[in-house]
Amino acid sequence: MNNLFEEKTIRTEEIFKGKVIQVQVDDVELPDGKMGKREIVKHPGAVAIIPITNEGKIVMVEQYRKPLNRSIVEIPAGKLEPGEEPETTARRELEEETGYVCKKITPLISFYTSPGFANELLHVFLAEGLKKKENAKAADEDEFVRLEELSLEEAASYLKEQRIMDVKTAYAVQYLQLKEARK
CATH class of the missing domain: 3.90.79.10 (Nucleoside Triphosphate Pyrophosphohydrolase)
Incomplete structure (x- = not known):
């Protein structure tokens, strides 16, 4: 698997956990060393x-x-x-x-x-x-x-x-x- 431009997770904050989905906000280190935020929906498939x-x-x-x-x-x-x-x-x-x-x-x-x-x-x-x-x-x-x-x-x-x-x-x-x- 190619992880070109991988973003390293620094911190995860769970926002919501429901019956079907979970929502979290991740603080990430970007490939250039700067910081960013990612809003992520987790789903069981x-x-x-x-x-x-x-x-x-x-x-x-x-x-x-x-x-x-x-x-x-x-x-x-x-x-x-x-x-x-x-x-x-x-x-x-x-x-x-x-x-x-x-x-x-x-x-x-x-x-x-x-x-x-x-x-x-x-x-x-x-x-x-x-x-x-x-x-x-x-x-x-x-x-x-x-x-x-x-x-x-x-x-x-x-x-x-x-x-x-x-x-x-x-x-x-x-x-x-x-x-x-x-x-």
Whole structure:
């Protein structure tokens, strides 16, 4: 790993510790010897799932996102629980948010969502061989979602209409478009 321009942490002050995130301010020594401050959001990591039905539809959820003060359509996602492997989280979140289970789940990519201020690492999976489960695990008690099953063309249209506005879902649509183009 290349640590070009590494910043040495001198002091860390915890500002907030919540259910999902922790916020801290670090005093750092910059590569030129000067001092700086960094506001950092610590996150346990998350998964996102691109569920594809046997009919080729993408299963998505519409939900209200308070930071945006609006609803958007997204692929299912959720945070890692302590000690939980990303694939386990992906299978759990798929079932909780959509009621589907899958025969095959494939890891696609992992990336940092906002490395300028947060350490959240998002693991993206492709879920195939979906089957609706009769007694699916319930969603979180504070989570309200509406299921949508979209064709790739409909999903691309949602991007243009700004009904899809998050990077993980935009990535999913573009991944599937590239996959389709390679056939």
